[in-house]
Amino acid sequence: MNINLTLIGQAIAFFIFVVFCMKYVWPPVIQALREREKKIADGLQAAERAAKDLQLAQEKAAEELREAKQQAAEILEQANKRSNQVIEEAKETARKEGERLVAAAKAEIEQETQRAKEALRKEVADLALAGAEKILETSVDAKAHGEFLKKLAAQL
Amino acid sequence: MASENLTASEYIRHHLQNLTYGKHPELGWKFAENHEEASQMGFWAIHVDSMLWSIGLGVLFVWLFSKAAKRATSGVPGGLQNFVEVMVEFVDNSVKETFHGRSPVIAPLALTIFCWVFLMNTMDLIPVDFLPYLFHAAGVTYMKVVPTTDVNVTLGMSISVFFLIIYYSIKVKGVGGFVGELTLQPFGKWMIPFNFLLEGVGLIAKPISLALRLFGNLYAGELIFILIALLPFYAQWALSVPWAIFHILVITLQAFIFMMLTIVYLSMAHEDH
Numbered sequence: 001m002n003i004n005l006t007l008i009g010q011a012i013a014f015f016i017f018v019v020f021c022m023k024y025v026w027p028p029v030i031q032a033l034r035e036r037e038k039k040i041a042d043g044l045q046a047a048e049r050a051a052k053d054l055q056l057a058q059e060k061a062a063e064e065l066r067e068a069k070q071q072a073a074e075i076l077e078q079a080n081k082r083s084n085q086v087i088e089e090a091k092e093t094a095r096k097e098g099e100r101l102v103a104a105a106k107a108e109i110e111q112e113t114q115r116a117k118e119a120l121r122k123e124v125a126d127l128a129l130a131g132a133e134k135i136l137e138t139s140v141d142a143k144a145h146g147e148f149l150k151k152l153a154a155q156l
Numbered sequence: 157m158a159s160e161n162l163t164a165s166e167y168i169r170h171h172l173q174n175l176t177y178g179k180h181p182e183l184g185w186k187f188a189e190n191h192e193e194a195s196q197m198g199f200w201a202i203h204v205d206s207m208l209w210s211i212g213l214g215v216l217f218v219w220l221f222s223k224a225a226k227r228a229t230s231g232v233p234g235g236l237q238n239f240v241e242v243m244v245e246f247v248d249n250s251v252k253e254t255f256h257g258r259s260p261v262i263a264p265l266a267l268t269i270f271c272w273v274f275l276m277n278t279m280d281l282i283p284v285d286f287l288p289y290l291f292h293a294a295g296v297t298y299m300k301v302v303p304t305t306d307v308n309v310t311l312g313m314s315i316s317v318f319f320l321i322i323y324y325s326i327k328v329k330g331v332g333g334f335v336g337e338l339t340l341q342p343f344g345k346w347m348i349p350f351n352f353l354l355e356g357v358g359l360i361a362k363p364i365s366l367a368l369r370l371f372g373n374l375y376a377g378e379l380i381f382i383l384i385a386l387l388p389f390y391a392q393w394a395l396s397v398p399w400a401i402f403h404i405l406v407i408t409l410q411a412f413i414f415m416m417l418t419i420v421y422l423s424m425a426h427e428d429h
Contacts, residue, residue, distance in 0.1 A: 009389025010283035013396035017281070020401060033238050041232040 125153045164386050171284060171382045174203035174306060175298040189297065203306055210303035213275040217268070243271065250416060255423040262422055265320075269313070270415040276303045277374055277407030281400055284381045304374040304410075310367040317418050318363035324425040362421055366414065373410050377403055 169191060176188040178201020187204075188194035194201065224240035233241055247267040255262055279302045291299040303309045325334045338355045339348045377399075384396045 005389035006385055006392075007285055007289060007389075009387070009392035010285050010385060010396070012389070013393035013400070014283045014286075016393050016397045017400045020397065021404075025404065033235070033242065036242065037232060037238050044232060 121153045128152060167386065168379075168382050170298070171288065172300070172305075172379070173298045174300045175205040175296060176201045177204050178202060187297075203300075203308060205298065205300050206303045206306040206309050209279065209301055210272075210276055210309055213279070213303070214272050217271045217275055221271070243267065247415070251419055254416070254419045255426070257423065257426040259324075259422075259426070261320075262419060265422075266415045266419050269418055270411050273304060273313075273370065273414050274407060274411035276309070277411055279303070280305075280374060280377055280381070280403060280407060283396075284378070284385050302374060302378055304370055305378045307367065307371045307375075310371040311363070313414075314363035314367035317366060317421065321359075321362065321421050321425045324422060328426050362417075366417055366421075370410050370414050373406060377406055 173191050173194060176194040176197060177186070178188065178194070178197035179185050180188070180193055180197055183193070188197060188201070220236070221240055224236045228237055244267060247270055248263055251263045251266050282301065287301045288299045300306065322334075325337070329337065338359070339345075339352045341351055341355060343351055380399055381396065384392055384399065387395065
């Protein structure tokens, strides 16, 4: 066993070999490891993001549900109000219509009464005239006593 | 041995000699001081360098991976955890593609084999004289730092796999099924001795081919590094660097092959024909 230049020759060779490995062998291996690491990191990040998104979506859904409920309540209230209003209006209209009908009926009754009175008056005048004729035994000239008859009728 | 000039063949022989501790027929238990003493020790000897380097690298693997496992997070993995996850995923996919049963042993076994063999092979890339010189300065004469160039190490691993093959064969198919598989194929029951010969050779060939493939590749690689080290020092890099670069492929491929074949053999042991 002797120490000689062989050792230096091997050192040179080893140095070149190590440099070769550093340049051509190590980088692809490290690159692959880095890529794997990055892929895992990305995956975990994506999962986290998805979880956050889910939470946001859930919150948004809850918010929207609450809003919808509120809206529904509002609509219901409005509808109730409106229906009350409609009922009120209908009542009013009905009352008015009723009053109008009553008024019309009254007017008609008045009219009928008037007409009946008129007819009665005429009848009475005629009866009075006939009675007078019978009493006088002569015909009464309607024309001659027209003025008188009219006065009579007006008094009735 | 120190400071004397070596011839080329002595240099090669020195580099291929393990640090052996064993029972010398005449001198008793001791570290072998040369090749002859080591070979005279016969079976009752142990390659201390192979043992220490392989166990040390195994401990390194276990320590690294357990450290990563303890600090594992479900978040973004950092450097070490990321690397360990890549390894585990790779081995797990290999196992899933090949082995379709359910076994708690095979995937960890495959991971250990791959990483351990890979680490042991990687020692091959360190210049052949660096560590031996270092140990020589510390007074240790022999030091072979690549455990997988020691056939004892590779055979030890493959024999463990062999026992697992037999264990799972018997566990899954029963003794009768295993014996039947060895004797009733491929020619039916009238050719039992012939079948047994064929299947027995096939069975024994598994661990031996597994061990010798790894040993042969790494031993040859190491030998070429040693031969290159005999060139003039200014010319060594021209051969040694390309061979080292090529060797990156070899060490990975051999570790992968050892792992894959283990999985394949064990999955065959799990299958009923």
